[in-house]
Amino acid sequence: MGFLFQEPIGREARPAWAEVPPALVAQLQELLKQKIIHADIAWGGYSPSATFVATLASWEKAFIKGTHPGQDTHGTQMLRQEIEAYQTLPDIQSFSPAYLGCVSDGREEGWMLAAFDSIDTLPTLPWTEEKITTVFRLLSRLHFCDKKNIPPALPPARDKNYIEKFLRPEGGWLRFRDERQTADKFLALFEDQDAGRDWLSSALPRLCEKQAKAHMTGGAVGMLHQDLRSDNILFDREDRAYLVDWVNACQGPVVMDLAQFLPAVSAESAFECGALLGLYEKISGVKIDRESLVIALASASGHMADNAYRAVPAKLPRLRWMQKSVLWAMLQWAVVLMDIPPPPRFTGPYHD
Numbered sequence: 001m002g003f004l005f006q007e008p009i010g011r012e013a014r015p016a017w018a019e020v021p022p023a024l025v026a027q028l029q030e031l032l033k034q035k036i037i038h039a040d041i042a043w044g045g046y047s048p049s050a051t052f053v054a055t056l057a058s059w060e061k062a063f064i065k066g067t068h069p070g071q072d073t074h075g076t077q078m079l080r081q082e083i084e085a086y087q088t089l090p091d092i093q094s095f096s097p098a099y100l101g102c103v104s105d106g107r108e109e110g111w112m113l114a115a116f117d118s119i120d121t122l123p124t125l126p127w128t129e130e131k132i133t134t135v136f137r138l139l140s141r142l143h144f145c146d147k148k149n150i151p152p153a154l155p156p157a158r159d160k161n162y163i164e165k166f167l168r169p170e171g172g173w174l175r176f177r178d179e180r181q182t183a184d185k186f187l188a189l190f191e192d193q194d195a196g197r198d199w200l201s202s203a204l205p206r207l208c209e210k211q212a213k214a215h216m217t218g219g220a221v222g223m224l225h226q227d228l229r230s231d232n233i234l235f236d237r238e239d240r241a242y243l244v245d246w247v248n249a250c251q252g253p254v255v256m257d258l259a260q261f262l263p264a265v266s267a268e269s270a271f272e273c274g275a276l277l278g279l280y281e282k283i284s285g286v287k288i289d290r291e292s293l294v295i296a297l298a299s300a301s302g303h304m305a306d307n308a309y310r311a312v313p314a315k316l317p318r319l320r321w322m323q324k325s326v327l328w329a330m331l332q333w334a335v336v337l338m339d340i341p342p343p344p345r346f347t348g349p350y351h352d
């Protein structure tokens with residue numbers, strides 16, 4: 001597989017540099033100790049946050065990211081979480097661009113911008129075995145660092161905003177089981193809704209049985225990124241990889257990162273999740289506990305399923321497309337790992 005569904009036209013509603021208030025620009029220039037000559041929107045990812053690559057008077061560049069008044073999510077809180085991760089994670093500068101500082105207009109729903117070293121990137125896609133190997137090496141360091149190096153201040157997954165839900169036996173497939181109307185809405189994802197209904201009734205018991213154990217997700221514990229996707233992984237011109245967007249950083253079962261990331265790679269490439277897992281195990285030297293992985297996959301796919309069918313948010317035209325693509329890859333893996341029947345076709349448009 002790989003890019004099964006056609007990408008929708010349209011981009012996220014990110015603000016232009018001209019919208020940044022002059023007082024914030026002045027604060028940034030003070031922080032960076034140079035004038036900003038100009039800045040372009042940095043595209044990538046599926047959020048509406050403000051993201052810029054700024055060119056400085058010295059011709060060096062800085063990456064600037066943050067929240068703005070036009071954003072309707074909990075932007076400020078997310079950016080604070082991310083800055084906290086940069087200040088907490090040990091050795092983060094060895095796998096992420098350096099954090100340079102943060103400025104704000106002091107308003108909770110206002111502007112708050114953080115500055116980072118800008119990476120001169122080459123496109124992450126298409127995935128190749130070399131690139132995946134580089135990322136897996138980096139992830140092994142994150143996931144299997146010496147336990148005593150995990151900072152106590154790094155929140156456990158079960159207490160972390162937006163992440164704790166994956167460790168609770170509720171929502172996702174369990175919601176479809178308990179709420180007939182919600183399950184019916186999910187069927188909108190299928191080309192043939194009757195075939196979708198038949199598939200759901202045969203696959204749901206197994207998916208629910210595994211998701212019901214979400215609070216017992218086990219296996220190796222390490223530092224987690226929890227938003228691993230090609231848009232949060234950068235490669236520079238020396239093929240060095242960097243992880244960015246640390247909003248969800250926490251400590252918890254490593255299978256949580258794998259259950260999200262391997263299907264995300266599979267959705268964008270010709271690699272199957274099973275082959276990716278084999279490569280990850282070879283590189284890390286760690287055998288991943290299958291039952292824990294199955295539980296994490298049931299939970300991750302359930303929550304993805306409970307998002308992918310929803311209406312497309314006006315400011316985020318590509319979000320549901322990405323969710324549908326990753327869900328499809330998750331289900332292909334679930335067919336192999338959980339012995340459920342293969343799902344019938346999702347709605348298109350498909351690539352030729």
Ligand SMILES: Nc1ncnc2c1ncn2[C@@H]1O[C@H](COP(=O)(O)OP(=O)(O)O)[C@@H](O)[C@H]1O
Binds near residue numbers: 044046
């Ligand atoms: N330090 C950086 N240097 C260059 N480009 C970056 C840097 N950090 C992020 N980007 C680019 O900007 C995009 C958005 O940044 P990200 O931190 O992921 O924010 P968002 O929360 O909007 O996803 C990324 O997908 C990547 O393409």
Ligand SMILES: [Mg+2]
Binds near residue numbers: 044046232244
């Ligand atoms: Mg991102």
